[in-house]
Amino acid sequence: xxDFEHIELLKQGDExxxxxxxxxxxxxxxxxxxxxxxxxxxxxxxxxxxxxIVFLTAKQFKGDAKLSTWMYRIAINKCQEMIRARSRKKRFxxxxxIDTHENSSVSLTNFQHPGIELENKERIxxxxxxxxxxxxxQRIAFVLHKIDGLSYDEIAGGMETSLSSVESLIFRAKQxxxxxxxxxxxxxxx
Amino acid sequence: METNREQWIEDTxxxxxxxxxxxxxxxxxxxxxxxxxHIDVKELQIPLRSMMLAAACILVxxxxxxxxxxxxxxxxxxxxxxxxxxxxxHLNEI
Numbered sequence: 429x430x431d432f433e434h435i436e437l438l439k440q441g442d443e444x445x446x447x448x449x450x451x452x453x454x455x456x457x458x459x460x461x462x463x464x465x466x467x468x469x470x471x472x473x474x475x476x477x478x479x480x481i482v483f484l485t486a487k488q489f490k491g492d493a494k495l496s497t498w499m500y501r502i503a504i505n506k507c508q509e510m511i512r513a514r515s516r517k518k519r520f521x522x523x524x525x526i527d528t529h530e531n532s533s534v535s536l537t538n539f540q541h542p543g544i545e546l547e548n549k550e551r552i553x554x555x556x557x558x559x560x561x562x563x564x565x566q567r568i569a570f571v572l573h574k575i576d577g578l579s580y581d582e583i584a585g586g587m588e589t590s591l592s593s594v595e596s597l598i599f600r601a602k603q604x605x606x607x608x609x610x611x612x613x614x615x616x617x618x
Numbered sequence: 619m620e621t622n623r624e625q626w627i628e629d630t631x632x633x634x635x636x637x638x639x640x641x642x643x644x645x646x647x648x649x650x651x652x653x654x655x656h657i658d659v660k661e662l663q664i665p666l667r668s669m670m671l672a673a674a675c676i677l678v679x680x681x682x683x684x685x686x687x688x689x690x691x692x693x694x695x696x697x698x699x700x701x702x703x704x705x706x707x708h709l710n711e712i
Contacts, residue, residue, distance in 0.1 A: 551633045
């Protein structure tokens with residue numbers, strides 16, 4: 429089914445169109461949320477919320493973007509919202525230090541990515557810890573491109589920014605990651 | 619040593635290519651299918667009478683404010699005039 433046809437059926441409230449939407453995009457939304465939120469339960473909650481928003485606002489979708497871009501946009505916004513809520517919670521947490529994110533060195537994350545083979549877990553943990561240190565926009569663009577395999581165009585649509593900004597964000601993310609990993613190597617591996 | 623470091627960084631960065639996309643669990647699938655597709659959003663209609671009343675109240679408030687500012691200004695002018703006239707009449711007497 430073509431995008432425009434699918435959108436029309438969604439607007440009419442066709443049950444099959446909603447099921448097709450779940451078939452087509454649930455895996456994408458879940459994996460995107462999983463990479464960004466790094467918590468399986470939160471990723472499932474985010475996926476459910478994204479689809480709730482999509483179902484409730486389908487009638488208002490103007491069709492000015494591809495259906496996938498619209499889904500990415502909603503998913504990214506939802507994840508950003510959850511990340512911000514989480515960091516606000518941390519900041520006001522009774523026992524949490526306020527300078528956790530300002531610290532430049534890589535502290536290992538507890539996140540065990542479910543899509544990784546056991547022998548690579550250690551390296552991936554280090555990598556994800558470094559990714560977590562990146563500024564929010566760089567982190568999102570990098571994760572969407574490198575892990576979710578989205579094109580620059582799709583990322584630009586999802587993040588509501590220009591193609592050149594996405595290129596720049598990913599370039600800076602790679603540079604910063606190399607620097608963070610280099611520091612980690614200096615401290616731990618040498 | 620430098621080569622070791624660069625190699626280590628390259629190897630770590632390349633780990634990202636090995637991350638597989640996960641399928642969603644049946645539990646999540648059920649949750650997604652149970653989301654209500656249609657929710658009737660009732661529009662909240664504010665009666666015209668209430669809106670007119672609110673507009674009238676705002677208008678009255680603005681008018682009262684303007685009038686009180688004007689009367690305060692007039693009062694100040696009167697005080698100044700009385701003060702100057704009494705001062706000059708006093709000077710004339712001298």
